[in-house]
Amino acid sequence: MRVVVALCRNAQGEYLLAQRAANAHLAGTWEFPGGKVEVGESDADALARELDEELGVTCDHMEALLTRHFDYPDRSITLQAYTVLLSPDACARVIGREGQALQWLRPEAMASLATPAANAPLIAALRWPPCWAISPEASAAAVLDWAATRCQAATEVGLVLRLPRWPLAEYIALAQSVAALCQRAGVPLLLHGDVRVCEQVAAAGFHASSQQAATWQAQGLKKRDVLPATYALAVAAHSADELRCAEQVMADWAWLSPVQATQSHPEANGLGWVAWAALVQCTSLPVYGLGGLTPAAVHQARAHGGVGVAGIRGF
Ligand SMILES: Nc1nc2c([nH]c(=O)n2[C@@H]2O[C@H](COP(=O)(O)OP(=O)(O)OP(=O)(O)O)[C@@H](O)[C@H]2O)c(=O)[nH]1
DSSP states (O other): OEEEEEEEEOTTSOEEEEEOOTTSTTTTOEEOSEEEOOTTOOHHHHHHHHHHHHHSOOOSOEEEEEEEEEEETTEEEEEEEEEEEOOHHHHHHOOOTTSOOEEEEOGGGGGGSOOOGGGHHHHHHHHSOSEEEEOOSOOHHHHHHHHHHHHHSSSOEEEEOOOTTSOHHHHHHHHHHHHHHHHHHTOOEEEESOTTHHHHSOOSEEEEOHHHHHHHHHTTOOHHHHSOTTOEEEEEESSHHHHHHHHHTTOSEEEEOOSSOOSSOTTSOOOHHHHHHHHHTTOSSOEEEESSOOGGGHHHHHHTTOOEEEESTTO
16 A cells, blocks of 8 residues: 655644544554555645645645655555645644644654654654764864864764774763764764763764664663663664664664675675665664765665665765
């Protein structure tokens, strides 16, 4: 079943959510407006029809965001999300024409609502940048320069401070400086390495290795047991088992690699986008592609069920 949904944005950066009817599939959850594409309909026709039926608005401009296949116990859907910018006039005219409750919400506030499981990657794509730049292994001055350059760039990017060979105290000192730069620029920063760094540095989240996640899973630990409450958890995965592990520790998303062979791991063959997309289907988590990619691959990742891409070189 093909389903199109509109991520309707207002001038305040909030998105429109509607509550599903009490007798519907996923009753009571807060969904994006939209519905099934009928036979013979294009996505644009279906979305225009649904927006008119459900909200009483027309949509002038829609942009494909991402496609994700998702298996519910009783049905499989291919969810195609479009971003739709609504004018202040259109926002004022929006009404729940089917009696559904509506609310405008920023993406970061959506975590506290019951939402359809298939929507997690969509919400992640609204909340987090499409590209994550992972730090090169370099001197402190060079890493600071790397961070400052990316904080000044106009592109939407998040930073991952990955310096596996650095002693803890030195990593913390540098991370504090990078976090200050990121905070001023509104750029999210993920820490890496020893999870104790999260107690000392104000960052957006933590990037865990697949081994760290496996250790937590074996100990029955979840994200809430290992990270401060405000931290996001991103877990590296290379297989369906590791994706399951990321889900069990309650990661916010997974990095799935390698999409292509890379300079840093020349021994590992790339999965290629088709095999990568098949693995993405094994999980309900949002997934970023990693390995031999550049920021230009965001569209490919999003066409294959991903949220975006990450990498060292080229980001
Ligand atoms: N509209 C909508 N449907 C979603 C979202 N996320 C999600 O998993 N779905 C699922 O996609 C499927 C199609 O949605 P729908 O029931 O709204 O479609 P529709 O309006 O054409 O249905 P109807 O005419 O049978 O009421 C449902 O199984 C629904 O649970 C979402 O954000 N918005």
